Amino acid sequence: MHAVEPSPRSGMRARILAALLAAGGQPVSGAALAGTLGVTRTALWKHIEALRRDGWPIAGRTHRGYSLDPQAALRLAARRFVPELLEARRLGSRLGHTVHWLPEVGSTNDVARRLADDGAPEGTLVIADRQLAGRGRLRRAWWSPPGGLWMSLILRPTLPPERLPLLTLAAAAAVAEALERHAGRPVAVKWPNDVLIDDRKIAGILLETVAHPHGAEYVVAGIGINLDVEGEPVPPGLEGRLTWLAREVVEPVTRNEVAEAVLDRLEVRYRQLHDQGPDPVLDAWRARAAWLGEPVRVTLPAGEVVGIALDVAPDGSLVVEQAGGRRERVLAGDVQRLRPAGSSGPGPGGGAAAGSPGGGAP
Template sequence: MAETSSSEELVLAFLAEAGDEFVSGEAISGKLGLTRAAVWKHVNALRAAGYRIDALPARGYRLAEVPDRLTALELRPLLDTHDLGRELHCYDELGSTNDRAKELADAGAEHGEVVVAEAQTAGRGRRGREWVSPPRRNLYFSVVLRPDLPPARAAELTLVASIAVCDAARQAGVAAGIKWPNDVLVGGKKLAGILTELAAEPDRVHWVVIGVGVNVNARAEDFPEELRGDATSLLIERRRPVPRALFAAACLTGLEGWLDRHAEEGFGTIRDAWRERSVTLGREVVVRTEGREIAGVAEDIDAQGALLVRGRAGVERILAGDVTLLRPR
């Protein structure tokens, strides 16, 4: 895990905030309390790390190009959060970001600490399924949360996360929607998945880890052949790549905003937002649970986030299961 000086991060943040404008070395040194020589040194260190920074006499420096990497240097200047991502753990490769986040949580990690990996060798989705994680194309991150919630309400956070990821995908220009409980789809194909794990006692939650995997710049050939008809990416849908650091920042900023609303306003607000983004409600579905298969129309989610399916025997309340969407009503 690479460490970067805080001064380099500050210089980068200052240049990023200026956008396409040049910033004088004098302005940077005055704002950050650095000597002009120190500014020059940090600019050269950033260039060596892959940033293209233009320089003109009497005008100063301008950030012209950012490498497509997910390290603290790229992510921290983009975050507009009070807790999420203030502490970043960035890796070139992990078995699973969720597993590392759980280790950190057990060791006392603070609320909002984030684990990001460029690749996963043992990424997984719900029910232990493999999550295909090619290197340096997509986004894989996990967030440690310490919510003031009883364990019975922890599942609500999965729906909170699905809203944030759906919104970030829409901001990136694709018509995303949520399949219950937590898959983000575009055109019926899977764009993102969310895995929530927790440690709790009967009356309180110790920690919750929310893992997010988003297919950002994956090409069709990056998916196993058997998944190509069911999976998609932002690149495939938009026909142009997405800056991954910007997309990660949008996910984390959105997630924190929805977590704050959940804490302040309760699940009712989340339920309404989830309904608006749902591609499940009103559809004929087949739900496979442990040892059962339930067919019917997905009518709603209840006050605990369970899916309500009206079948031949009436309305069934489903807490967990795999949903297959059939033709629209």
């Protein structure tokens, strides 16, 4: 288990794993490995012994060196989440290079904020097996039982203030792309922060920003994904409104695989937002957008907007065309899909408002 405070030792172990995995099962001499990592042979041996105690079957032969069967990493990850494997796979990446794993926590977002306040670098990741006080938009409670992927990522964007809301759309698009890779079927996004399969919520996003006058000091991107919560008692009111990845896929998927896929896609979208502007992110979001072109009701703190959900604007707001052709931009609100005229009640999935409990952000 990784401690909440950054650990240089865990970073070294990730580098050792990365080197052994890169060798594809072939032995790597202890002298060469120690030289590459800048440690003594004795220090290297101690790190390898620690990895062995954690279950890593690292073989060692005199005059040949150390080796690790790549399939062993997959077998280990199939049994449990392996933070040092994710670090090893993300070594040198902008996002996910440092992982803090906690079996149980109040909120991963709270832990990430404390780390960010203490100067943790961009890309630092907090993951928990279970949250006791997960939250969504408007501080609503999130159902975060064991078996999900509850993670919070520290971002330090250099974006102007007007583009910061697009980070939510970038994260939603990235999560949808990652899940689609494993599910092998369409995964949709619902404005502003929900991810759906067949109108059932599978993931949600909550971004919390600590701002300064010219942008953000940092952003904590909370991402909650229902992976395998089969057998967990679903809270009243959520039955039929959520799903989980294990029942949407043919082959089992591990938390390590999903976390890596999400980080991979998010890094792409995050870089695009900085280097190319809003268009690539908006196009990716629109390609998976649920309910565009359909009648919706958006509940606001003071009133509501009813009309056709037309599009998202360059600032990430939802464009709704009301009766008479008037267009309203909504920056924040809960969206409910309406049935066509002549029918009663909300449409399928209409009760799952953005930020509602279930399959949500930390």
